[in-house]
Amino acid sequence: MTAVSDPANEEDVEELTGSADGGELNTADGDASPSDADAPDSEPVLRPPTEDDLAHLVDLAFATATAWTRLPDRFYTLARGTGIDPDSAPTQPVLRALGFFLTEETKAGRRLVELRWKTGFHTEALPPPRLRSVADAEAEAWERLAGKVTHPAARARLLDMLVLRGGTGTPDRAAAAVAAYLDHAMAPSTVIRRSGDDDVEARWLDRGLTLSLGRALSLTRIAAAAATGPAITKRAVAVALNFAGARVRSKRPQVGSALSTLALLAANRGLLDPAETAQLLSLIEEEAAHHADLDHVVDQLMDLLILVDPSRREAAHRLRVKTRLDLAVGREPMVAMGFLEEAARLARTFHLDDLRDEAVREMQRVARFDHGLRSISTQITIPGPIIDAEVRRASDGADWRESMSNWLATPAPSGDLASNERTSRHIASLSVVRRLASVVLIGADNMPRWRPETEEDRDAYELSRTEMMRMTLSGELLSAALDRIVGLHGVPPVTELAMFLAGNGTGNVALATALARSFHRYWSGDYEGSLHTASVRVEAGARALVLLLDEPAYTVARTNAQGKYVGLDQLLDILARRDFDPDWDRFIRTLLLGPTGQNLRHDVAHGFILNEPSPSTAALALRACSLFVHLLWQPSTLLDIRSDPTMPRPAWTIMDAVRSTIGTAVRSPRLVPALLRSEAAAVRAALQRGRR
Template sequence: MTDILPDGHAIEDAALDPTDQQEPMDLAEIDPDDEPVSPPPYGFDPSEVADAARVLDHVFATLRSGWEAWGTVEATVTELDVVLTDSCRRALGQIAACPLRMEPRGTPGAELDTGAALGREAVAAVGDDELALWTALIEKVRAPAATARLGELMFARKVPPAHEYARRAAQAYIDAVDSGDYQYDATVHLMRGWTLARQLKDQGIENAALDIMTARLNALMTGEFRERPGAVYPLLQVLCQNPRDTSRKQAQHEHAGAVLSTLAASETHDHLIAETAALRRKLLGSTASDKQRAAVDLDEIGGYCRRAENAPNAAVRLHFLERAAVVATKRGQRNEADRITALMQAIDPDELGLQVITTSSSVPAWIPESALDPYTQAPSWRTGVTLFCTDPCAPTGSVANNRALAARIGKGMLRLPSVLLDRGLPRATLTSDDEQYQHDLSRTAKVWADYQGSVLAAALRRVGDRYGIPELEEVTAALLDLGALDPRMARSLAKGFRYFWAGDYEAAAAVVIPKIETAARALLRDLDEPTFKVQISKVKPGGHIQLHPLLEALEKAALDEDWAYFLRWLLLGPVGRNLRNDYAHGHLDEVTSADAALVLRAAAVLITAAPIADDLGRRVQVAPMTVLRTRPARLTESVLIHVKRAAAGAFTAAELLRRELRGTPRQ
């Protein structure tokens, strides 16, 4: 490069002379453990105080705080053309950088973070030189927000007289707020002044803050309150508190209540509807009448309904109607809950804009054929029914394997809350990690169940096609031979098989589903477990335990985990197939052959199961076979059961040996 001197002569840049070039730095020479060099500590210099005060006045004139304020310090030093040492500028940046913010979770007030953070040390750890700078600056600055910041820092550092500095800070926070400034920074400064006054129990400063808040709220409510909820609701949170000056409590609460009533009649934002109702209930207190509480409840419900009316599409309308229905139900407003539920039911599922996303993979034909072929090898249909009823593997697969797969799936996915629908209506919303995991586990189980259901259905159809439909009494006798203890339940299951072979899958499911609960109850009674709950009060009469607790009790007592999960998944909700509940409520409009086959398998596993209590403990034998007469045979079976449970890899061999011991055909 060539530079031109004022006299027109040219000189060559010596830095570009190859002979003068420095060797490039070898990155390998840099020690990765080297720590960055700490900046030199600040040393107090009284000559810098005046210029430093000018900088802070300029920075805090716009009520800035946090990292933005630190950046403004650097820009202001340049703009004002003042000369400050680097360490002094850092000290000013740390004064400005403490963030001022609202209290979290609806707590009224604001807080100043004086702890350590990236690039900022804790106020409690600052040195004497910085304290000397603060002490000098608080007497020099003119901007109220700068006085407030310095006073609060000295209060936090417990510089004597600490409480006097806190009072100066509280008053300065209030003085810093312009009457026409409704921005967030102004609101948070006002809230911090009130918070400090409450902490100091200074009634005079608190009253001054409350007067300003009341005036600001009145001004907002006559104009742009809808556009500035961030300015309105923090003020209402404070005005709903009990002031230290008890003489102003009634008027203050009446004013806040009137404003909240206005908001409740028109608010359409989800979170603000809930906050309005919460503040109104707080004002009512424990002495409110039922009529007053009902009025708040109805206004909250009405807010969600208004939001639903303004929804851009049916799915959003359904969401807010559900919110309204939940609140109505929780608050005991049954008429409103019924009305809103009717509105939800009126939404056509086709309007929700839902899309079905499918995927598929091919399975080599020999895999299902290897499972289907044994059903029709024997000369009689009985072998096929026996194989169907004695398959030891649950159709939903191994719960342990499904858990591992569901966990792997969950780690690689980010999810929004999943809403499970039932005929277009929301049945459950999955928000927690555990609920999402249970949903993933259910979907994993569904893959197994869909395949196994199809195979079982094809197997039964082949049996019917090859051998014809056997008589009812013949099927009943075959089920009794397989271990069914109750002829009535065996007969119902036999009817289910015959309906299946006739192609009436809905009838097969309808006949068999109620018997599953009956069979579960019978097994529990045989295991000396309770199946009846006594009356607790007039409003809680006694009666039979329902299916869900029945299956839980059965699993806890003796039933294998895989089979217990299959039964819950198939019959109950919210994440499962829910066939039993859909049938009970008349929602089982279409039953596929796979569904019917799974229902028959679920009934067969309980109706033909054998409750056993021996030296190995209590258990439910889900693949019933001929009773072993000799002690050596029973001992051999016990050993095989132990082997099967202890070593998953030995499961198949142990099960085949056990079947051979009982003389049952292999699949």
């Protein structure tokens, strides 16, 4: 945008700077007046302004204040610079009028530009005007001043204030305000450049013109009742279309200004005739073509297209998806995957099956390439004696049975849930950038698996990160302990290990035998075989425990859907309702399930893990599976004993135990004595606490 003058050239601004008595207004930001130039140490004598003085000051304030939010400050500075008292009574109505500013808002889905009060340095002492109750004297001062100012934006502001006040003649004032706003939008030469940053200056000035045009469109609904209403409305639409067209076709990108004007026209689409509507749709499509490399801009433009012509909804949605497909071409794999993932998501949302399939096919192709991911690792130093002590605690014993008992007594590898939540919140609070950064979890297949959408998702992600860091260390300790056990006692026979894991036959012998074989694979160095057999049997162990608790876990067959047991996620939910230890619940979910965890069960079951896993990963899978094998003959080990305010009682009452025993006796008679012993122990413990 261009401006015709520079205030340093007095001839260019003479018309604006002439005072009422033929003197000159000083456009400098200083406070000294011409009459006090020879007496710098004395306080300048300021006089109250005449109406002509106020009109000239308002004109010059609008001409030289690039951002209209600075109008009161600019007016105040100009007044003092010309020997006028800005705090005198006649200036207060003017300062109040200048204390408003134009802002874009959306009301009931309609884009508007409204006039809002803004408290500033020179208006903070003024009460926010209640325009409906403004005194007649102040309103009359605005009206007289509106007849004297020459700057179209100044005239529009004063008339707009009178429109907001209401009363007789409001439609006519609204029509006059619309005309003044349009005059300003069409005459950028009324603005004088002051700063040295031309780009910033141009953006501010262009924003002012866009807001003037938007306010003109917004006022047409009030001006419609005036005699000149239809004509001024027609002019407003024509000016807005020309304004938008100039910015759409400008060699200098003006996407913000163009978008705002197009959105305001779309919001006032009821004012457009068919030819004007077609012109608006053409401008929207033209702007979308110019900014095909900006997907967020295309999204906004397609929303406008649908608003103006709902029949083009599918075409608009297809363009949004195609934009992302095109943006993925030739990009680095990670960048391309981001665009393709968004394209697939949008296509699924809009039921564009052909484009969804195209996006997924491209994602699968990109997944074959090296994504260029780099590992970032940190090191922590743990004293050797501490590590040795933990390994010994998990592996010491007079024989392999005692050593394995200690290994099976180790706590949840992911750590204490409450402590992890505190840690994750603390880590998140240390870095705002990390909290705002875009996160995408990539699966073992190089495909995007999950991204956080809400604050709750972010919290879950941070918690899983903390748990996985602790699991990494725990996996190393568990692996070292398993190696030490066989180093001390040799590898126990499969059958003896199976009977030990099954509680000497009181538990699930078949599952314990399968776990014993997984331990043997680990000790033989077949970590892959150990991981693949142990990880998938965690669900079998959880299901067996749920059945032991006599909880429903089967989905009955329906039409075209076979009957089946619920998955691991739902099984853990059932156990949580029976007071399953939350630390172990989090470990199982973080190790085996998604979306924020490692999703190890999915990767193993679907064959995505093709490289040899580490011993620590196999040890974690063994620990997860052994947890449920152990619980199948000690079911109350990880169940909290609840208590009410009057009498402590076990989570499993005697009646619960009887019902569970009857329900499981036929299915697995060996569980009956173990279950009764467990319940009796729980009751004794509760009664002992109750006596204390």
